[in-house]
Amino acid sequence: MAAVSMYEIFCVLLVLTVTTQVSGDCPSGFLVHANSCYMDFNIQATWAEASMICDVYGGYLAEIGDEHEQHFIAGYISRKTKSSYKPGIFWLGASDLLTEGEWMWSNSDTYLTYKNFAPGEPNNAAGGEHCLEFDFSGNFQWNDNNCENLYNFVCEVPMKISTGGIIG
Numbered sequence: 001m002a003a004v005s006m007y008e009i010f011c012v013l014l015v016l017t018v019t020t021q022v023s024g025d026c027p028s029g030f031l032v033h034a035n036s037c038y039m040d041f042n043i044q045a046t047w048a049e050a051s052m053i054c055d056v057y058g059g060y061l062a063e064i065g066d067e068h069e070q071h072f073i074a075g076y077i078s079r080k081t082k083s084s085y086k087p088g089i090f091w092l093g094a095s096d097l098l099t100e101g102e103w104m105w106s107n108s109d110t111y112l113t114y115k116n117f118a119p120g121e122p123n124n125a126a127g128g129e130h131c132l133e134f135d136f137s138g139n140f141q142w143n144d145n146n147c148e149n150l151y152n153f154v155c156e157v158p159m160k161i162s163t164g165g166i167i168g
């Protein structure tokens with residue numbers, strides 16, 4: 001059932017992307033910061049499903065490279081109340097799926113430089129936490145969690161570089 005509903009969501013997103021993408025430098029609905037576009041998705045998905053949906057938009061699960069990006073994304077999500085998300089937890093684009101304890105950003109294939117883990121995290125609880133999330137309740141500090149959990153997520157899409165506006 002979960003797989004079917006995710007597939008349906010995937011198809012809807014695909015249609016939306018084809019019909020509404022690219023107004024200005026970011027896909028429709030995305031907010032620009034530095035050289036990237038961001039959007040919070042109030043959809044419950046596994047880490048892998050969330051990654052797939054971001055890929056539809058030509059992006060990836062958000063990768064936080066410094067405190068400015070951390071504060072921007074936290075502020076962006078905080079424009080809504082926690083109760084408007086189900087749940088108020090969001091996947092980010094890092095995991096230690098390849099090697100336990102070695103955290104890497106998946107899209108850029110680099111080790112984390114800036115980190116904002118909550119105290120005591122990552123703790124690989126029950127030996128089964130390999131994906132990165134943050135949430136309202138923890139002041140958007142990071143935690144490792146089970147990749148199969150169903151959370152919201154934030155996609156990051158590289159900002160399009162204008163090539164001179166040859167249209168029509």
Ligand SMILES: [Ca+2]
Nearest residue numbers: 096124129130
């Ligand atoms: Ca782990």
Ligand SMILES: [Ca+2]
Nearest residue numbers: 123124143144
């Ligand atoms: Ca944890």
